[in-house]
Amino acid sequence: MSYRLYVRPLAPFSEPGENPEGRLFNWVLYDAGGDVQAQGSGDVRSTIEQTLSQNGLTDVLLVGLIPGDEALFCLADIPAKQSRFINQALPYAVEEQIAQDIDSVHLALGLHTHDGYRVAAIDKDRMAQWLELFSGWPHTVLDAIYPDAALLPMTEEGWSICLDGESAMMVSDRGEWLSMQSENLGMFAHTLATPPSEDVVADVPIVVYGTQTEFEEQQAMLAELMTPGRLSVRRESLELMPLELLAHAHHHHLCRPINLCQRDFSVKGGKASPLKPWKPLIAVAAVWFVVQVALEAGMGFYYQQQADEMRQQAMMVYRKAFPDDRRTHAGNVRRVIEGQLRMAGSDRPDADFVTLMKYTGQQYSNVAGTGSVTFNSINYSQSRGELVVDVRAASYDRLSAIRNGLAGQGLDAKIGSVVNEASGARGRLTVSGG
Known part of the structure; x- marks a missing residue:
């Protein structure tokens, strides 16, 4: 059974590679059936590793979640279809959307939509630090690194918002993610409520996820969010931490995140092969196949020798019966004898x-x-x-x-x-x- 471990580090996020032993994580462990097998909040890395070890788990797929504001969402309009040309044109297609030198930015390519290719941009040095943070965990294999907000379940033709303490994660129906202070949601709501043109437009559906405690603490903000008349706001209560919502949405394909582990930061080389548990059986099958082929070849050679010997014996008997016949050989002796038998049968004398x-x-x-x-x-x-x-x-x-x-x-x-x-x-x- 394939397990997947979702890990989300807690603040501070200033230096991801600094003091990894003391860094705290929220985490949840899913099995292949989508059931939560273990979880924790505010645990150090050794606690998570000990849980995996106690359950005898190996090659667990590790999914690292970083703050959504660490990576920028972009759209790239590239007419090419071959990946080689797309990667060549990608920096030029998003350069104007990024406020720093494009050579210092790592670009990860997502799905292609009618608006263009979805792209995640992150500083290369920060990406290297995050990759170092999630790499080398015992009993695990790093599978992907995502911006946390990108794993929210998407709302069709609207936005999804998850309250997470003083911050809020957001994602749109086209996959664009944002992270902002919860107190700024009211300003964001007024931006969404402003129609893009004078045309009559439908209401924008907004789904807000949060615990009952957060809903009570953020009543003023929620009231401000519901004030604009063009927004249709619906609340979804969470019983546990937001990480479980993100892991659930990812496991059940309710989101379309962009894996940051691409190109220079690819982890495919370290990914466990799905055939690894079957390698001993494959080796045995390969040995059996070689032995079987050798045995079949040996039996074929043996039977060929036996057939040659029998043909030689048949020719010896034929030579004794027809010593003057030099045209008959092992290849046509059967046909010659059958012809002679037919002739002998047709030579019987007529009755008087x-x-x-x-x-x-x-x-x-x-x-x-x-x-x-x-x-x-x-x-x-x-x-x-x-x-x-x-x-x-x-x-x-x-x-x-x-x-x-x-x-x-x-x-x-x-x-x-x-x-x-x-x-x-x-x-x-x-x-x-x-």
Whole structure:
């Protein structure tokens, strides 16, 4: 089962790489089924590692969440479709949206929308510090680093807001994230309530997440947020910390965050392979396959030798029977012998008149005991070696009995010109040597 560990550091955020042992984290551990297996608030790194160790977990996917204001959301209008050209044009496409030297900024590419490519921009030095903070944790493999606000569940055609103490995380339906002081939400609400043009527009849906305690403490702010008439505000109570909301939205694909671990800060090289648990079985299967192929090849070579020996023995027997035949070889000896057998079968001598009369009379005696069979005329052709008898019988079965009896003696017997009459059947029996 694949586990995923969501880790969110607590303030202060000034130096992410400073004193990592004393830094505090909120964290939640999800299993593959989406169930929370463990969680903690304000714990040091060793406490989290001890929990993983006690549960015997390894290769847990680590997802690090950094403050949303650490990374800037941008849109890049790039007509290219190949990733190589997109990465080349990306700095120029977002340069005007960033207030610092573009060479000092790390750019992470997100999904392509009708507005363009979604891009996350973060200072390279800060990204290096965050990467160092989340790297090297025992029992885990770093999978991604996201701005925390980007993991909020999105509201269609509106905004999602999560109260988090003195700050608030926000995300729009197009994936744009923001982090600001909670006291400034009223000003932000007035900005959203101002129509972009004179056209008639629908209300903007706003979903506010927070604990019941935060709702009570922020009543004045919520009232200010609901004052503009164009905003449709709905509150969603949280029973636990905001991190669980973020982890739930990410696990169930309710958000579209941008992974900051790309390009120079990619962690793909350190990601555990999904085939790692199967490597011993794969090795055994590979050895078995090699052994099986070798065995099949050996058996094939053995049977080939046996076939060659049998062909040689067959040729030796053939040479003894036909010593003068030099054209026959192991490849055509079977065909030659079959042809000779056919010729031998067709060279039998034809039977003469006396022999044919002998066998025909014998069958006549066997069938005509009751006087039901009569020979009207007998003709013999020496050139064709055929005896033709005009025979009459009480039924066709009697004629057939004579023919079958002659065929049983090895002769060729046929009945033709059969005529069925009231008194019986008559026909012409032709007998020749088999």
